[in-house]
Amino acid sequence: MRIVVIGGVAAGMSAASQARRRDPGCEVVVLERGHDISYSACGMPYNIGDPARGLEDLVILSAETARSARGIDVRTRHAVQAIDVSRRVVQVADLEAGGNYALTWDALVIASGATAIRPAVPGLDLPGVFVLRDLTDARHIKRYLADVKVSTAVVVGAGYIGIEMADVLHGLGIAVSILEKADQVLPGFAPAIVEVATHALERHGVSVQTGTSLQGVQREGDDLMVHSDRGVIRAQIVIVAVGVRPDVALAREAGIVLGASGAIAVDSAMRTSAPAVFAAGDCAEAHHLVLDRPTWVPLGTTANKQGKVAGANAAGGDEHFGGIVGSAGFKCFDLEVARTGLGASDIASAGLDAVAAVSTHHTRASSYPGDKAITTVVYAERGSGRLLGAQMIGGEAVAKRIDVFATALHARMTLAQVEALDLTYAPPFAPVYDAILIAATVGVKALAKPRQ
Amino acid sequence: MRIVVIGGVAAGMSAASQARRRDPGCEVVVLERGHDISYSACGMPYNIGDPARGLEDLVILSAETARSARGIDVRTRHAVQAIDVSRRVVQVADLEAGGNYALTWDALVIASGATAIRPAVPGLDLPGVFVLRDLTDARHIKRYLADVKVSTAVVVGAGYIGIEMADVLHGLGIAVSILEKADQVLPGFAPAIVEVATHALERHGVSVQTGTSLQGVQREGDDLMVHSDRGVIRAQIVIVAVGVRPDVALAREAGIVLGASGAIAVDSAMRTSAPAVFAAGDCAEAHHLVLDRPTWVPLGTTANKQGKVAGANAAGGDEHFGGIVGSAGFKCFDLEVARTGLGASDIASAGLDAVAAVSTHHTRASSYPGDKAITTVVYAERGSGRLLGAQMIGGEAVAKRIDVFATALHARMTLAQVEALDLTYAPPFAPVYDAILIAATVGVKALAKPRQ
Numbered sequence: 001m002r003i004v005v006i007g008g009v010a011a012g013m014s015a016a017s018q019a020r021r022r023d024p025g026c027e028v029v030v031l032e033r034g035h036d037i038s039y040s041a042c043g044m045p046y047n048i049g050d051p052a053r054g055l056e057d058l059v060i061l062s063a064e065t066a067r068s069a070r071g072i073d074v075r076t077r078h079a080v081q082a083i084d085v086s087r088r089v090v091q092v093a094d095l096e097a098g099g100n101y102a103l104t105w106d107a108l109v110i111a112s113g114a115t116a117i118r119p120a121v122p123g124l125d126l127p128g129v130f131v132l133r134d135l136t137d138a139r140h141i142k143r144y145l146a147d148v149k150v151s152t153a154v155v156v157g158a159g160y161i162g163i164e165m166a167d168v169l170h171g172l173g174i175a176v177s178i179l180e181k182a183d184q185v186l187p188g189f190a191p192a193i194v195e196v197a198t199h200a201l202e203r204h205g206v207s208v209q210t211g212t213s214l215q216g217v218q219r220e221g222d223d224l225m226v227h228s229d230r231g232v233i234r235a236q237i238v239i240v241a242v243g244v245r246p247d248v249a250l251a252r253e254a255g256i257v258l259g260a261s262g263a264i265a266v267d268s269a270m271r272t273s274a275p276a277v278f279a280a281g282d283c284a285e286a287h288h289l290v291l292d293r294p295t296w297v298p299l300g301t302t303a304n305k306q307g308k309v310a311g312a313n314a315a316g317g318d319e320h321f322g323g324i325v326g327s328a329g330f331k332c333f334d335l336e337v338a339r340t341g342l343g344a345s346d347i348a349s350a351g352l353d354a355v356a357a358v359s360t361h362h363t364r365a366s367s368y369p370g371d372k373a374i375t376t377v378v379y380a381e382r383g384s385g386r387l388l389g390a391q392m393i394g395g396e397a398v399a400k401r402i403d404v405f406a407t408a409l410h411a412r413m414t415l416a417q418v419e420a421l422d423l424t425y426a427p428p429f430a431p432v433y434d435a436i437l438i439a440a441t442v443g444v445k446a447l448a449k450p451r452q
Numbered sequence: 453m454r455i456v457v458i459g460g461v462a463a464g465m466s467a468a469s470q471a472r473r474r475d476p477g478c479e480v481v482v483l484e485r486g487h488d489i490s491y492s493a494c495g496m497p498y499n500i501g502d503p504a505r506g507l508e509d510l511v512i513l514s515a516e517t518a519r520s521a522r523g524i525d526v527r528t529r530h531a532v533q534a535i536d537v538s539r540r541v542v543q544v545a546d547l548e549a550g551g552n553y554a555l556t557w558d559a560l561v562i563a564s565g566a567t568a569i570r571p572a573v574p575g576l577d578l579p580g581v582f583v584l585r586d587l588t589d590a591r592h593i594k595r596y597l598a599d600v601k602v603s604t605a606v607v608v609g610a611g612y613i614g615i616e617m618a619d620v621l622h623g624l625g626i627a628v629s630i631l632e633k634a635d636q637v638l639p640g641f642a643p644a645i646v647e648v649a650t651h652a653l654e655r656h657g658v659s660v661q662t663g664t665s666l667q668g669v670q671r672e673g674d675d676l677m678v679h680s681d682r683g684v685i686r687a688q689i690v691i692v693a694v695g696v697r698p699d700v701a702l703a704r705e706a707g708i709v710l711g712a713s714g715a716i717a718v719d720s721a722m723r724t725s726a727p728a729v730f731a732a733g734d735c736a737e738a739h740h741l742v743l744d745r746p747t748w749v750p751l752g753t754t755a756n757k758q759g760k761v762a763g764a765n766a767a768g769g770d771e772h773f774g775g776i777v778g779s780a781g782f783k784c785f786d787l788e789v790a791r792t793g794l795g796a797s798d799i800a801s802a803g804l805d806a807v808a809a810v811s812t813h814h815t816r817a818s819s820y821p822g823d824k825a826i827t828t829v830v831y832a833e834r835g836s837g838r839l840l841g842a843q844m845i846g847g848e849a850v851a852k853r854i855d856v857f858a859t860a861l862h863a864r865m866t867l868a869q870v871e872a873l874d875l876t877y878a879p880p881f882a883p884v885y886d887a888i889l890i891a892a893t894v895g896v897k898a899l900a901k902p903r904q
Contacts, residue, residue: 010884042878042879043819046819046820046880047819050821053819057819058819300877300884301874301875301877322874326874327875329882336881338876338878338881365494365495367492367498367499367509367510368495397852399849400849400852400853400876400882403852403853403855403873403875403876404859406874407859407865407875410863410865410869410874411862413862417774417862421855421858421862422754422774422777422778422779422792423859424779424792424851424855424858425752425753425779426780426790427492427498428788429851430851432494432756433756
């Protein structure tokens with residue numbers, strides 16, 4: 001029994017390890033196009049911001065350990081070029097040694113991930129212009145920052161990665177400008193959250209230009225001239241973080257069905273449309289429990305979990321991925337930002353009738369030192385009162401508060417049920433009514449009002 | 453319509469304010485035996501530890517503001533001496549002006565709170581020996597610490613308040629010894645949690661004597677000699693924090709039914725056995741959603757919520773308290789400790805067949821600076837797999853993680869459902885598998901093993 005895994009990062013290595021654990025007798029081959037396997041991609045921005053740490057800190061499992069301790073045949077710099085689902089064979093190019101070979105499989109796990117979107121403008125291949133998708137990108141950025149005197153940076157895109165990179169570059173003493181095509185930073189977040197984030201960026205001296213499109217980059221001596229429809233910024237580094245798309249070329253060419261999102265369609269066992277072919281991670285869809293339909297939300301935690309399920313099932317198991325509610329968090333300078341469930345645009349496109357309720361509160365008892373502000377937006381369905389989503393921004397303990405909302409979404413709670421939760425109270429950690437409960441109370445009142 | 457409220461702290465003032473809000477025409481009289489109303493009792497230890505802050509920081513609503521802005525007739529230093537439920541009248545003593553008067557009511561809310569247990573040993577009335585139950589106690593302690601040179605303190609009792617007071621006194625540069633009658637600190641907590649807490653106390657130089665009973669206190673010059681069955685400790689201050697009992701004397705004498713816990717029996721509308729008499733807060737029981745029976749868990753957050761329900765219903769409303777799951781958290785020096793649901797002794801006395809699973813994990817990605825250890829104990833029922841309780845201790849973000857377990861308890865989730873939760877992941881806030889998920893995984897494995 002040979003299981004072949006395409007991709008050796010979060011989903012791929014989780015699948016490979018789980019397959020070996022489930023069936024120690026099976027042969028598991030991981031084919032990874034890049035140089036690295038099993039690293040924390042989410043940790044890359046923070047690591048770039050810390051010259052004292054090496055990128056090897058992010059490696060969870062080295063290829064050597066995967067081979068020796070887990071018995072996984074890891075082949076880095078081996079790129080799959082085609083999948084033949086009827087003959088159960090992949091065509092592989094050895095990028096280091098050269099040459100091609102065919103490898104047969106009894107089960108296949110596609111964990112090809114996602115690729116960074118590069119806008120179709122000139123100059124993005126210039127030295128000093130980077131995307132941040134894999135450890136090789138991180139290595140290039142870190143080396144560039146060590147070698148080149150960078151005083152000004154332009155970050156294109158104000159999503160999670162863009163904000164994290166702005167934070168990290170600012171922390172290195174670099175003046176940062178952010179260009180964002182949408183009319184706000186943090187696309188997908190509610191206005192009340194965006195307002196607080198925007199103030200944080202301004203407070204830290206980050207120049208933010210929203211509604212601004214990158215038109216191209218030119219080199220001028222030691223500098224990069226970053227052209228947008230709002231003018232030109234002179235910088236020494238440009239980070240393009242305008243999003244990712246699922247890497248589904250191999251799957252599509254093999255005739256494997258893609259979902260409406262463009263990612264590979266899977267069932268809860270991570271099976272694709274092709275027999276004995278599984279998919280997991282950023283290349284695959286995930287069932288969204290609030291929408292009750294497949295969606296594509298590429299995140300490390302989902303990749304790890306889906307990988308485990310795919311690996312177990314490739315080795316003959318019968319495991320199921322429980323689905324997602326869309327929980328994500330990140331740092332925005334001295335603030336934490338997190339969300340779960342649906343946002344306004346998700347609600348609109350799902351045709352749901354919902355209220356949005358904004359509240360501001362405290363992270364600790366106001367009499368306790370170090371109390372910080374926290375802003376919450378909750379979405380709930382009119383009629384049923386069901387919680388649909390929540391977003392928070394604040395000085396501390398935001399991500400784990402969002403996890404309470406995430407748990408409530410899993411349980412399909414109404415906002416009134418959230419309001420009745422018995423949560424911990426102690427002055428160092430929460431006011432007597434936690435921000436979660438205040439947000440629910442404000443939301444319950446909004447639900448009770450007639451539509452305006 | 454006159455509503456009389458006995459007690460003016462958390463439950464009492466919540467009831468009074470809610471009654472006025474619900475029916476602005478009703479007369480609301482609050483009869484408070486002490487000097488203060490509406491203060492954060494939970495904030496007292498921390499405030500005592502901070503000489504720069506005044507205790508008035510803890511006052512949420514002054515008597516003056518309650519009168520002028522909310523139209524509540526607040527009478528401090530007025531002690532109710534008897535309740536006549538058939539004639540609907542209370543007998544009141546004016547402790548300042550002297551004299552007694554009768555006050556009739558259409559509805560009564562009993563929010564008489566709890567009183568500190570004082571062991572029946574000699575010397576507890578000596579100057580320098582304190583309990584910490586109300587703001588007057590806090591005032592006395594704070595004044596004593598300002599006036600007297602205290603180099604050594606004895607804290608009797610290693611529950612929440614005892615640990616908090618040990619923390620605070622240690623922070624003031626005082627050598628602290630803790631005497632605890634039980635054979636562990638944090639009675640009710642699991643051994644794995646207690647072990648970490650004990651190490652924290654030792655690391656901070658706190659002397660802990662468990663299995664040790666206070667036998668009495670004697671004054672010797674400027675010092676207090678604290679006698680136990682293990683010996684004598686010389687100190688300048690003694691804090692007795694061995695627990696509280698519900699203050700139900702008035703209710704019992706009025707013939708109002710008490711529950712098995714000894715606190716006042718109430719339904720979800722906070723009605724007692726007597727018509728038009730409500731009870732709320734530390735003197736009343738609360739329905740425990742995991743045990744599905746009344747229990748007595750005196751906590752500020754429950755008091756506030758029950759008070760609101762009692763006040764609304766005293767004013768003609770039809771509100772209901774949603775019950776508790778037993779969530780509580782506190783600081784133990786540089787650690788946070790929190791719990792929710794049932795502990796081992798609750799499980800044993802409820803006759804449930806459960807597993808306990810211990811796990812240790814990280815509060816952040818291990819590659820992220822500032823990562824701290826976190827230890828979790830989860831309890832789950834054999835057979836059903838239902839989560840019964842959770843306890844955590846760690847360097848940060850413990851209380852809000854316990855809130856996730858609390859939410860899962862409200863939703864009656866199994867541990868397998870907890871394991872499938874889609875929680876936020878970002879290196880500054882959590883590893884890719886949060887400590888909650890790891891704890892659930894370990895618990896699910898324990899459930900799968902045959903009983904030993």
